[in-house]
Amino acid sequence: MRYQGREVDIEGRVRLVMESALTARDRVGVQDFVLLENYTSEAAFIENLRRRFRENLVYTYIGSVLVSVNPYKDLEIYSKQQMERYRGVSFYEIAPHIYSLSDNAYRALRTRRKDQCILISGESGAGKTEAAKKILLYYTVTCPINDNMAAVGGHLLQSNPVLEAFGNAKTLRNDNSSRFGKYMDVQFDFKGAPVGAHILNYLLEKSRVVHQNHGERNFHIFYQLLDGGDDNLLNALDLQRSPQNYRYLVKGNCPRLSSVSDKNNWKVVMKALSVIGFTEEEVQTLLNIIAGVLHLGNVQFGEGEEGETYVTTENHMSNLAKLLGVDGLALREALTHRKLTAKAEEIISPLNFEQAEAARDALAKAAYGRTFTWLVRKINELLAAKDIRNYNRKSCCVIGLLDVYGFEVLQHNGFEQFCINYSNEKLQQLFTELSLKSEQEEYETEGITWEMVKCFDNQMICDLIEEKPKGIISILDEECLSPGETCDASFLEKLEDTLADHPHFVAHKAANGKTRRVMSREEFRLLHYAGEVNYNVNGFIDRNKEMLNWNLKEVMSQSDNQILRHSFHSEEGTRPKCSEMAATQFKNDLMKLVEILKSKEPSYVRCIKPNDAKQPGRFDEVLVRHQVKCFSLVENLRVRRAGFAYRRSFEAFLQRYKPLCPETWPHWHGRVEDGVSILVNHLGYKPEEYKLGRSKIFIRSPKTLFITEDALEAKRPGMALTLQTSWRGYRERAKYRRIRHAVIVIQSAWRGMKARRRAKRRRQAAALIRRFIEGFIYRHEEYCAENQYFLDHIRYSFLKNLRKNLPETVLDKSWPTPPPLLAEASDHLRRLHMTNMVRKYCRRVQPEWKKQMAQKVVASELFKDQKDSYPQSVGRLFLDSRLEHEQISLKVTQTLGNDKVQYAVPVIKYDRRGFKPRPRQLLLTNAFAVLVEGTKIKQRIDYAALTGISLSSLSDGVVVLHVPSDDGKQKGDVVLHCSHVIELVTKLSLMATKVNYVNISPGSIKFAVARGKQGIIDFVRGSELKVSKGKRGHLLVTAPRINST
């Protein structure tokens, strides 16, 4: 996101940074030597460095090479905020910094997916190790974190104090001088998170274990252990706190460091060991060896009378054997004797005093050296990318950090200096090859007009050292392997004989007088690219061969100490081969390293040491000039100024930047160089800013490239959006197609099923109809296969219909019409249903109601369809009495005595003669009826005597009670009119059990008047009820018509 909003002012900002640097250049110098006006002048170059150094600006570019001057003081430029400032920002947009270089390498790794390496070079004390640590810190802080390997960053950082403790020492030039070469590959996963690392170590300066120059120290770990280890630990290791007690620590007479505390560093190292993953047991084993080496140094020898050598420090031996995990006797024997095999026979020969001391020192060096190798291997195991999925070589990229010892010229230069300077020679050659020579060659092959810059080619010096069979290393190996006593002197002699004519080799005997004065007889001189160095051959053979007696190796290979056993086991007892000689080994390692570096894109940090006194603020011009010369920095600048900062094949350039030009985006179909031409024209490159070669484009200034790069970066979100849109569109369309297809499949399946169901239903329906029709045709036949369905259906539907339409009351006479074949069953059912309903009804009926019903039944039998007023009476209840109890005279009741009045009703009695109406009460008892007028019983009619009860068929209320009048007891038939004639007659007929005596006459009723006379009542229908005298002495009753509805 750092690029957001930058596109508008990229050019402006770049210009601003560069221009402000230009305006301030008188004071602070230029931040890129390319901007130096007098770029061919070494003096101007150094002056620029000095100005910047004075202002604490320790970093300066030469194009993309970073020149760093050791400030020897802490500058506030390495904080996390500073890291953030440099993150994702191009070189030229910001002041030079080691972080900027780190970030550029990292971004190149991310964008181009190509392995990178950062080569840090410089003299001892120039700040290489510090620079490497800063780069590592930058990556661990700023890179994304792999969730599975979050601890990797910490482990990477923690490997530094461990390796420094075992591999660094105080020298005259540097209090923390790396005494081994180190190349570290940091592995990044495809997301750019560090996931592991691998370290290659080169030639540890083992001689330091047994000897230190004055003012120098042994490796830090010895002092750290003595100063920082607690009393228990020291007791267990049988150590005393003072370094003065150990011969291997007193040679340089410099037990303490002023700049750092060994005690604190001890804690740091112990913590780092546990953080990286060393077990307590491994740490203990490691410390046993360190203590063992110290004890070994204190082993002294005495010389017997017969020249035999013996150990005088017996008290040390047992502890030493314990610490090294070996048999004490065997160790003592091996230190004082040498085992030789001659013609399959073992010969043991005693060592003289010097030989015994040499054997002891050789053992100390070998033990320490091999332990260091084990340590690096172990750290590699622990730092290896564990998650195999994350460390897929294809998706992972590495950034290699090379921190090798710088070019060294000491008072006395031995085998180690020879190797160190050889490695510097080799790396300088690589640099020349990659950055200077190859660049110039490239311009030529690409046909770019170019004026060759002369630069020093040190291939010749490299050949002098490594060539076979005439190189120094070959001669040394040959000398080491030659049978019989070999010595350094004969090696020197051979060198002088073989190489005397070489322009970069000076032999003492062939040197001129002036040279001879500064060269001893034991020295030879090499004219390195960085200067002349005299090497003293003393110790060359020993150090090349590792003069460790076989019997000592044998003893160590049987050690209980795992590290020693493991380290010595592999080659125990074998004769040394040429490939195992230290120099050859180193040469081979170096070759491999050069190959590794060649396979990666390099970045360079050139470290410069401003003074030898390790003082801040001091700028020793002579010293700096020497280094500037050594690095060929001015030549580097000249090439850079004359050349082009950036080149890419047309294909790669077009591929990367084609989105910036509408004509080349998204595809360019023409010739690739034409595409590039069109692209650069579109980008508005000025003609002097770029050149088109045969297959590559060359861009002169990084600024142009950065502006292009930034424009691409600014364009990216849009491109990403386009890609996203197309991808999403494609994905959604695919999804839509899938869904659509699925829908169609589901729909067709569903429709098919529906259609099949419908067809099935239709088929069934057709079959049904067919059966129906067939059944209909045969419906009158016997129940047979043809009509079976039809008849069943008829039955079924009738029964179903019946179930729905069953009459709910006994009065409801409706009943669905049954089909003929069910007529009988229907009747049956009807009866059953009726019986059922009746039963249910009866179950519900109360006794009073029963009585009522009985009366109503009788009434129905008597009057139904007989009398007009009957239907009206059906709905009305028959009451027990139509008179209240009080309405009946008490006297009458008393007169009746035991005959209780069962029913009382007001009536009108018509005289038999004259038909005069008289209101009366008709009281019915169980045995007779009485007509009462007020308190008087006017007439008693015994039921037994009742001969008939006549009524008309009309709606009137006239009733005639026929009684015999012959006996004189009765006056004649009684003509009554009652409003409740149906009720009255029903009750009376029931009480008198004279139901059969009830007559209903349609026209007229005859009745007996006393003494054999007859009276007649005529009934007619009229508008209203009227009882009057009719013709011929008849009583005429007009009954109202009852509306049948």
Ligand SMILES: Nc1ncnc2c1ncn2[C@@H]1O[C@H](COP(=O)(O)OP(=O)(O)OP(=O)(O)O)[C@@H](O)[C@H]1O
């Ligand atoms: N960027 C820096 N800021 C402050 N001090 C520094 C810086 N770089 C180096 N130093 C100081 O210089 C000393 C030497 O640096 P360093 O150990 O990195 O040298 P070197 O080039 O690795 O030497 P050698 O080849 O001996 O290993 C450091 O201990 C530190 O005190």
Ligand SMILES: [Mg+2]
């Ligand atoms: Mg170093």
